[in-house]
Each structure stands twice: as structure tokens, then as C-alpha cells.
Amino acid sequence: MPQRTRTMNEHSPIEAAGPRVPPPEKLFEKRKFVHPKRIDGPFRRFKWLVMLVTLAIYYGTPWIRWDRGPYAPDQAVLVDLANRRFYMFGIEIWPHEFYFVAGLLIMAGIGLFLVTSAVGRAWCGYTCPQTVWTDLFQHVDRFVDGDRNARIRLDAAPWGPKKIAKRAFKWTIYLIIGFWTGGAWIMYFADAPTLTHDFWTGQAAPVAYGTVAVLTFTTVLLGGFAREQVCIYMCPWPRIQAAMMDEKTLTVTYKDWRGEPRGSLKKAQKKPEAFGDCIDCNQCVSVCPTGIDIREGPQIGCITCALCIDACDKVMAEVGRPRGLIDYATLEDCEHEMAGGEPRPVWKTILHPRTVIYFLVWGGIGLGLLFALGTRNHTDLTIAQDRNPPFMLMRDGSVRNSYTLKLRNMESRPREMDISIEGLPGAVMWSEEMSHNSAARSITREVPADAIETMRAYVVAPRHTEGQDFTFVLRSLDEQGETDSGEARFDAPEGHGRHEAR
Amino acid sequence: MANKRVDEPTGTETVGHEWDGIEELDTPMPRWWVWTFYATIVFSIGYCIAYPAWPMISKGTEGVLGWTSRGALADELEAQEARRAEAVSGLADMPLEQVQGNEQLMSAALAGGRAAFKVNCVQCHGSGAAGSKGYPNLNDDEWLWGGDLSAIQTTLIDGIRQPGNDDTRFSIMPSFGRDGILTGEQVSQVVDHVMSLSGLGPANPAGAQVFENNCAICHGPDGKGMREFGAPDLTDAIWLYGSSRDEITYTVHNARNGVMPAWGERLDPVTIKMLAIYVHSLGGGEDFTQEVAPEADNAPANEDDERT
Numbered sequence: 001m002p003q004r005t006r007t008m009n010e011h012s013p014i015e016a017a018g019p020r021v022p023p024p025e026k027l028f029e030k031r032k033f034v035h036p037k038r039i040d041g042p043f044r045r046f047k048w049l050v051m052l053v054t055l056a057i058y059y060g061t062p063w064i065r066w067d068r069g070p071y072a073p074d075q076a077v078l079v080d081l082a083n084r085r086f087y088m089f090g091i092e093i094w095p096h097e098f099y100f101v102a103g104l105l106i107m108a109g110i111g112l113f114l115v116t117s118a119v120g121r122a123w124c125g126y127t128c129p130q131t132v133w134t135d136l137f138q139h140v141d142r143f144v145d146g147d148r149n150a151r152i153r154l155d156a157a158p159w160g161p162k163k164i165a166k167r168a169f170k171w172t173i174y175l176i177i178g179f180w181t182g183g184a185w186i187m188y189f190a191d192a193p194t195l196t197h198d199f200w201t202g203q204a205a206p207v208a209y210g211t212v213a214v215l216t217f218t219t220v221l222l223g224g225f226a227r228e229q230v231c232i233y234m235c236p237w238p239r240i241q242a243a244m245m246d247e248k249t250l251t252v253t254y255k256d257w258r259g260e261p262r263g264s265l266k267k268a269q270k271k272p273e274a275f276g277d278c279i280d281c282n283q284c285v286s287v288c289p290t291g292i293d294i295r296e297g298p299q300i301g302c303i304t305c306a307l308c309i310d311a312c313d314k315v316m317a318e319v320g321r322p323r324g325l326i327d328y329a330t331l332e333d334c335e336h337e338m339a340g341g342e343p344r345p346v347w348k349t350i351l352h353p354r355t356v357i358y359f360l361v362w363g364g365i366g367l368g369l370l371f372a373l374g375t376r377n378h379t380d381l382t383i384a385q386d387r388n389p390p391f392m393l394m395r396d397g398s399v400r401n402s403y404t405l406k407l408r409n410m411e412s413r414p415r416e417m418d419i420s421i422e423g424l425p426g427a428v429m430w431s432e433e434m435s436h437n438s439a440a441r442s443i444t445r446e447v448p449a450d451a452i453e454t455m456r457a458y459v460v461a462p463r464h465t466e467g468q469d470f471t472f473v474l475r476s477l478d479e480q481g482e483t484d485s486g487e488a489r490f491d492a493p494e495g496h497g498r499h500e501a502r
Numbered sequence: 503m504a505n506k507r508v509d510e511p512t513g514t515e516t517v518g519h520e521w522d523g524i525e526e527l528d529t530p531m532p533r534w535w536v537w538t539f540y541a542t543i544v545f546s547i548g549y550c551i552a553y554p555a556w557p558m559i560s561k562g563t564e565g566v567l568g569w570t571s572r573g574a575l576a577d578e579l580e581a582q583e584a585r586r587a588e589a590v591s592g593l594a595d596m597p598l599e600q601v602q603g604n605e606q607l608m609s610a611a612l613a614g615g616r617a618a619f620k621v622n623c624v625q626c627h628g629s630g631a632a633g634s635k636g637y638p639n640l641n642d643d644e645w646l647w648g649g650d651l652s653a654i655q656t657t658l659i660d661g662i663r664q665p666g667n668d669d670t671r672f673s674i675m676p677s678f679g680r681d682g683i684l685t686g687e688q689v690s691q692v693v694d695h696v697m698s699l700s701g702l703g704p705a706n707p708a709g710a711q712v713f714e715n716n717c718a719i720c721h722g723p724d725g726k727g728m729r730e731f732g733a734p735d736l737t738d739a740i741w742l743y744g745s746s747r748d749e750i751t752y753t754v755h756n757a758r759n760g761v762m763p764a765w766g767e768r769l770d771p772v773t774i775k776m777l778a779i780y781v782h783s784l785g786g787g788e789d790f791t792q793e794v795a796p797e798a799d800n801a802p803a804n805e806d807d808e809r810t
Contacts, residue, residue, distance in 0.1 A: 026530050026534050027530060027531065027532065028530055028531050028532070028533045028535070029529075029530035029532055030533050031532055031533060031534060059807055138808045206601075215511075229532060229534070233532060233535065273582060296511060296512070297511070364561030373533070386630070387630075388628075388629055388630030389628075389631075389641065392632070392639065392641045392642050392785070392786075393642065393740060394642055394645050394739065394740070395641050395642070395643055395735065395738035395739060395740055396738065396739060397738075397739035400641075400642070400785065401643065402641075402785055430784065435789065456785075458785050463739075496568075
């Protein structure tokens, strides 16, 4: 393993300077493929459940329908890149509200800190997509080639018709899973039933086929072949996590003070007092999906999936020793137990100041986002004044300024909106599609559903008007009656009023 | 060499450095990693053969695919032309007065007109079309030769006082002072009168008489101008050459005869159409129907367009 932390598992402290050694013969190491053994137990069953739920969410979500009326898509979760909208059940997010997504990402980050400080690498062990898909592919291995020993034998066997047939069958299943994974991904970006139809009739966008091809390839490569190599060599998370774990973090721990010195069952039966509880059956190693030996202590390859706990508990039950030789425990608990204390209940170890603080921060951001989401205005006005030229003198001495107004209707239905001038006495305005003879203090516009209406406003103020600030007010003419307003500057020639008045 | 040693629990050699008791193991790299590294080398060799890569004395290697950034730009421009083709042919076929009813062509025309304006017109009229002394502001509601779409298009095609163009908009204001048509005192009187027309000074009855005899033929008896001659309205607040006494005196004494090129000789009809639509859209454009039959009607259209 590239890194190791020093733990109490090592009875003899490392000597400061060891013997000088010649340079290593191998700079590069051939990969030892991991063939984890089938195991059953509470943690394995929990892993099954998590896998079922996460995969169901991933594959199923795009097919959930959500009625938003005739002007918006009816897909519950949809990332509409073409129209720049993000739909999630009752929530619709516009590009200018991207801070919601940023907030969710911050929550996800703090959520990872929270989970890490409470239950260590639970994310790695149960819910990380790499873990879930690796697990899925390992079940395929088991289904096609048999359990650990059969797979090792088949790997070592020379290529023959039977091996070719088995491999072809297995890789076909890999490809189908990969394809299905890529296929589910694109459903989040378009109406799922329509896209499925278009995809199979060759009418979908080239990017859809490209995405499916890339994701099929990466799924098969990362889940089918790279597997634990991703966790050990590619993923930055184990490195970051090493910095976030402390003596109060739950990790999968081999209780060496109880297990060592290890010896086979026969030896232990002969001389019970000379041996610990570990009967060196290697079951913990053979079930490990990353192929490590947990008895070497906490290490970067351990994703804390707890399958070794299941394996060890099963063996301990068979040999009539108490369970928990390998168990979730904090370093603090280990010291406590080593000194002869009673094991503490798990909830006590989870609840400590750091987790509470993380939870409060996480919950605070979540509540803040919910509050912002609930109180946001669905009507919005943006004003841009023409700067070139800033003002225009008209024939009758009146002054005209031009503005580009953007009326934003965030409701999924067309709405009548009224835009009016507040301040600027005597001023009237007209817009590009109306005659300037019908200029007035306010203009009513129909803004299409879920859209931004851009309009030009030509504001004319009478002779003698000095440059001043005024306000545009946008009001939705429906039962909501939402308003938004914006300050604008009205420019006039320097000393215009004085010159005319003299 | 630092203190290399073998780490006992793992059996792996350390790299020989120590930071506060933390040491790094010299774990062998995974073999697939080094194969990935070799693959990137192979890719880079292929890339150097396929694409322009190596600098030589006068130019770089060209690459067997023949890709150039200039060629890529040419492709993009060609694709853009192809995308524009529909709008261009649509505009060529559609009469000017109907374009406003077609939303798609209208937005294409506005965009095309804005672009053409930036290239051809900003030198005199300014990038915001606000003009400057002697160059009319195209945003306001004062039009010397007419402000509806077809009048603007005519001005664009044939220009104003374009030498050698028979269709150009043409008129000559006499140099009343310089050519001895009016005496210095008469010029002064008529300037007083002109200034009084827009409230810039007190009335001058003698000046009014001079105006009636000399200026009313083009500017109209009440000074409201006449578009057939490009004679400006002298009663409004807009002064192309300035409203100071000195400027007006200069104008009466020497005359002002501004010119504009006949763009029909340089630009294609569709571009001119786009420019007319763009200029008309700037906020001062007049309704098309108002100027259907300009005839010899003395009063310019919408002269009473007084807004409050």
C-alpha cells in the first residue's frame, strides 16, 4: 500500500533506521486481480439494500412524471441544457439561480465531511458509484464463473473453447450493464420516453449516441476491469479523508490485542493460552473487494465495506468465540477496550462535537436554500440603458432616453405584465412595436410562459427635464400580483432646463 | 542517498525521507499505469504526424490531415454564409414595407443592418448613430429628406449630393452673404428671425421680411422646412450645425450643403434594405403609411407630432 498510518496494531515500534537495502528490482508491479469470495451477513445485506436503492434511483428517476401544465416538460427530474432549465419535481431553476446548485454542491461537500467524521469512509464502502458498480460486476463474475476458487482456477487456465465461451458471455453482460448505465444517463437531459424512441429509431442527437458510447466504455473499464485500482490509485478522496479522520472516527478495525498472536484452530486447541482469537483462516482477506488484509491495520485500500466483519463474525460463531474480532470501532474505543473497558454503543461514538457542528452547518445551509427557494420572486426586471448616445434631443425640445428591458416570467404559464414609470414627471414611453403616438406612463405586455421578454423602451420627458434617477416597476397582472422594480438613470443635456428657461 | 530502509509490516522499501516521523513507502507503480504513459507517447507521435506540430525555418510541419486554423475559420464562415442564405434570399424577395410583419426576417434584417452600420456608417454618424456636427443624428425624429422606410432606403441608395449620380437627393442652399445676395445687416436680421422661430431670441420684423423673400421658398413661410429640398425645420430644437448665433450666421453667410455617398454603388440591395430597417428602428423612424404620397404637399408629414 502506498501509505500507512502507524497504529497500535504494531506492537513493536518501527526502528528509526533499518538495514540498508539494494534498490528495488521491480519499478512496476503487475496487478493481482481480486476475486472476492461470496459472503452473507448483516453488512452484506445492508450493501445489497444500498445497491438496490441507489441503482433504482439512478435508472428510475428520469421515468418519473410530474405535471407542470402545458408549457413545461412533465419529467420530474430534467436537466434541460438546450433551454437552460433545471427541473426537480416542484422546483425549477434558471441559469441565474445557479447558486442553488452551488449550494447543493457545498451541502454535498459538507455532507461528506459529516459522514466521514461520524462513520468514516461509509461513502466509499456503500454508496460511491465506483463501489456500487464494482459490486454489481463482481456479482456478474460470480454468476458466470462461480465463486472465488473457481474464478482463480479459470483465470489461470489456458484459453480453450470453454474459457472463451465464458469470457464472451461475461463481457457481453458487462457491455449490457455499461450500455444501460450510459443509456440511463442521457435520459436526465431530455424527455425520457421520446429520447428512448428517438434513440432506437436513429433520430436522437449525435451527442446522445456519443455520450452513451463513452459511458458504456468507462463503465465497463472502471467497473468491470479497473475496480479497486480506481480507489487505490486514481481517487483523491481516500487521501483527503485521511486528513479528516481522527481518533473518534469509526473505521473497520482488527482488534489485534484480542486476535494476536494468531494461530490455527488446531494449534489453539492444543495450547489455548498461547494464542489469540484469530485462527488465521484468511476469510477476511478472501472476501475483501479490494484485496487487502485488514489485519495490517487501517490503510488506504480499505473502503470500510465491512464484508470482512461479516466473514469474521461467521467464523467466530463457528469456532464458538465472541463476534467482533474485526469490527467498526474508533481508535479511542480501541484504546479503551485494550485497557479492559467495555465496548461502547455505536451511537455514542457517532455523536461528538465535530459531527454535531458539521450537521448544524449542513442543516443551516439546507434551510437557507429552502428559504431562498420558497421566497424567490417569479417576476424579474432587468434594465440596460442605451449608453451610445445617452440621450436624444427631439424636435419639440423633449429629451428621449432608450432602455432595453428584460421582463422575466418564471411561471409555467403566460402572464400579462405591466411595466410603468415611477418618478420622472411628465415622462411617457413607447415600445418598438407600438406607435409613439400611443406613448403612455405604462405599457402592458404578454410575457410567454417560462421566458424572458426583451423590449425596448423609449422614454420621452418634456422640455426642461434635468437628468435624474427614476424607477421602472414591473407588475404581474394576475392573482399573484408580483412586482419587481429597478432604478434607472434618465440623462438630459447639461443645463438643458436652464438654457430653455432663460 | 537518504536513509532507505525496509518497512517491517509491509516489507516495502521507504524512499528514505522522514517528516516528523512520517515516511513514504516506495511502492512499485502499477503496471497499467506505465502502459497508459506509453500510450500517451504513442498518441503524441501520431498527433505530430497528423497535425501541424514542429517549427521549421520558414514554417512549421503541416501534418498529413492538412488542418489549419485559417482553414477552420474559412469553413466556419462558409457555414455561417449558408445559415444566412435563407434570410438573405427572403429579404431580397420581400418588399420593404412587408418585412416588419415577418418576425424572423425582421430580426435577421436588424442584426444584418447593425453589422453593416458598424462597418460603413459609423465613420460619420457615430457608433450609436448619434451623429455629430454636420452629420445627422439618426435616433431622433428630425428627418431632412424623410424618415419612413422607403425614404431612408432612397437616401441610402442614391446618397445626398453625390456627384455624378442623377438620382441623388439634391438641393443647393445659396451662400447669401458670401455671394452678395444679402447685405451683412440683412443676414444679421434674418439670423435674429431664425433664432426667434424656435424661441432662442426676440422677434425681428425686418428679418421676417428678409426670410419671406429669400428663405421661405425652401424652408416654408413659417420655417418648418421642406423635405423635397432637404430643407430643415428651423422651428424645432434640433440644429445640425449648432444653434449659436455664430453658427447660424455662418450658415446663412456661407450655406451648408452636406453630402452622403450613394451606397447603392457600393453595397448590395439586401444590405441596403437591412440598413434602412436598422436605421428606421433606432427610435425616430416614421410610419410607412404617412409618406405614401409625398407629392408636392408643402407641409411635411407629421409636423404636428407634438408629444407631451
